[in-house]
Amino acid sequence: ENIDDWILVPCPKGQRCLVVTYSGRTEMYTKAGRRRMYFPSLLPGGSGPRGSKMSTILDCVYSAGEDTFYVLDALVYGNQELVHCEAQFRFFWLRSKFEECPELCVTNSHNKKSFKYLPRYDFENVADISEAFQRYPFWSENVPQLDGWLFYHKESSYTYGTTPLVGWLFAFMVPHILGIEVNENYERPIDYSDPIIYMDDFDAKLAGLKHKHSTKSSYTKESDSLDTIEIDDEENMD
Structure with missing residues (x-):
């Protein structure tokens, strides 16, 4: 397959989630569909009566250490449905909206959590791809930490599930799979021998972790004040 048809996105370590705004409030949902927190934000529909008729749904990674949402993709933005749009267009739309509202990166009383748009790299630009794979740490002072790389086909619509x-790919897998060199600091684990076997083992361990946490009881705290409200202590996982 033509590798030029793909877009590379760095994925930080954290909790994969959906951020949903509606009726003037912003909520975070885990992959299991549990509401984790709600708070005001500057996303369309995310705070105040002016946002009561707007809605936004973002696919994000939440980093608790930085208290920041790193935006991977968009399903809806300000009532504009993007699910059936090609990835290349969705990313263009997202970037333009973040450029229009740089305050999304700043926390204040109207935007309790920081939202950051992740960089994208087109495989048609060989120099940019090489620079991305050779950069270590990927983010300054290794904050956040790089978890791995996502690869989006340019013409793909948003799909739930696999x-x-x-x-x-984890960074250390890139040379084996794509034949592209990465920074030498992305070392292979001792138990790594084959990428397919390693990912099968990783998925099995992750499934076991999810099952363990799914048996935990959770509770909901409600409040009349729309500040940041934590719902439950969900696990961090990709």
Whole structure:
């Protein structure tokens, strides 16, 4: 397959989630569909009566250490449905909206959590791809830490669950799979021998971790004041 048809996105360590705004409030949901927190934000529909008729849904990674949402993708932005749009257009739309509202990166009383747009790299630009794979740490002072790389086919629509049009690799797998060199600091684990075997083992361990946490009881705290409200102590996982 033509590698030029793909877009590279760095994925930080954290909790994969959906951020949903509606009726003037912003909520975070885990992959299991549990509401984790709610708070005001500057996303369309995210705070105040002016946002009561707007809605936004973002696919994010939440880093608790930085208290920041790193935005991977968008399903809806300000009532504009993007699910059936090609990835290349969705990313263009997202970037333009973040450029229009740089305050999304700043925390204040109207935007309790920081939202940051993740960089994208087009495989048609060989120099940019090489620079991305050779950079270590990827983010300044290794904050946040890089978890791995997501690969989006340019023409892919947003798909729930697994799809061959979105791929994932840990940094140390890139030379083995793509034949592209990465920074030598991305060392292979001792137990790594084959990428398929390693990912199967990783997925099995992750599934076991999810099952363990799914048996935990949770509770909901409600409040009349729309500040940041934590719902439960969900696990961090990708």
